[in-house]
Amino acid sequence: MNKKLKVINMLAVTHHSRENINPIRPEASQVIGLHLSGKVKVTALCNPNSTLIPFYEQHGIEVLTDPLDKKLSLSTIQKIRQLIHEKNIDILHLFNNIACCNGAMAAIGTNVKVIAYRGQTGNMSRLDPASYLTLLHPRLDKIICVAKAVELELKTHLGRHKDKAVTVYKGHDTSWYQNPKADLSSLGLPEDSFIISLVANLRPRKGLPVLMEALSLLPNDTNLDVLLVGADSTSPKIQALIQSSGRVGRVHALGYRTDAPEVAAASHLTVLPTTKREGLCRAVLEANSYGIPAIVSDTGGNAELVKDGHTGIVVPPSEPQLLANAILKLYNDRELCSLYGKNAKERAQNKFNVEQGVNATFDVYQKLLK
Structure with a gap:
């Protein structure tokens, strides 16, 4: 008898202030697709009044809110850390810099696997201390890049951790x-x-x-x-x-x-x-x-x-x-x-x-x- 695969518990953390869903629809649809697959149980943490909230909720995703308005917020770090423990989170998926800074800090000392997002080339340096709060944070396990060119450029900054970078194309629907x-x-x-x-x-x-x-x-x-x-x-x-x-x-x-x-x-x-x-x-x-x-x-x-x-x-x-x-x-x-x-x-x-x-x-x- 085949052993039943464990459902992955994933916490998606993201901040969006746009009224228009178009710019964030590919990201949201990917998260929703994972949830609807039955292989991943998604919980989302968004800023209050985020355009994503009704979009997620209508597909059965539990949405929680936090201001997510500071790159380093003790209350946000504590909230993410609490959710990691309470919901037995396996994957912490962080979709922007605010999410990355707080989420990576919250994951320290836990067993959760942490994934960040990289959407463009440039504007990054190993000599910039701020980079170590985001994509060069040692707590990150993977960085999903939006294109192969982005992945290749990011690898030049990752030193011996080049295998952290991987490409996944954002999906669109006709x-x-x-x-x-x-x-x-x-x-x-x-x-x-x-x-x-x-x-x-x-x-x-x-x-x-x-x-x-x-x-x-x-x-x-x-x-x-x-x-x-x-x-x-x-x-x-x-x-x-x-x-x-x-x-x-x-x-x-x-x-x-x-x-x-x-x-x-x-x-x-x-x-x-x-x-x-x-x-x-x-x-x-x-x-x-x-x-x-x-x-x-x-x-x-x-x-x-x-x-x-x-x-x-x-x-x-x-x-x-x-x-x-x-x-x-x-x-x-x-x-x-x-x-x-x-x-x-x-x-x-x-x-x-x-x-x-x-x-x-x-x-x-x-x-x-x-």
Whole structure:
């Protein structure tokens, strides 16, 4: 007779203040998938009013709350430690820096296996004492990275503990992307315009200046419009960058949008010209899930998202001319652009689905507990 496998008790600790579920849905769906598998019993610790709470509870996950507002909080450490003992937690899964700092400290002296999350490359050093409170904390047993590039970069900081880093792709579900395309009629775009979207929290490293310079290098008669989701139209800096593109009136700063995936779906092409420190960009996967191809720069996990010459185009970072050439290639060949989009949707479904993320995470759990 086969021995019945023990259900793994997992405590997920995470803090989110976003009202929109889109940015955190892949993470939440992975946790929910583990719980619904029957192999893992999940308890979640979230900040009060977290968007995740109703999302978890409707799938039968017990949710407890804590402010989770300080990187080191004695009360938070005590609460996590108490839960580890009371609920016989086998796996403590920590999804951001606040969770990692407090959770790793709480785990000291216990037998719980501790897993942290790493979502991007860069911004880390073995010479920085703060790193030893998070990803270099000696109490961590595994660090799940969002992309292979992130894993490889992290290993350069782990010394003889390189085996702590492992890659699990965040999973997306095509059922999330069934909404109609965003209505862009208020923008008054020409009917025959080629529409490009850039969906990002537009920090400097996201490469907006690179895109604006690339636009300035295109032929003057190129009939295209660019939608900047996340760009504040009232920002003088954003307006100055738009002016530099030479396409005032054709570059549209749309600000924060809760329907960012639907805006991408209304475009012909999405671009992400990040200059450094990238992970596995959710906005690209969202666009791909709607059948929209991408041009990305070769930073972080971008080249793992986009298969160059099959689902889109990968260009070197900070190379406006090469970005302009890639845009022009798909502008001039709409059939190729559509084919890349079709291929991108298939690849998102097959390689970046929720099921693979759940299975890979469970595999990490099992190997740790052996």
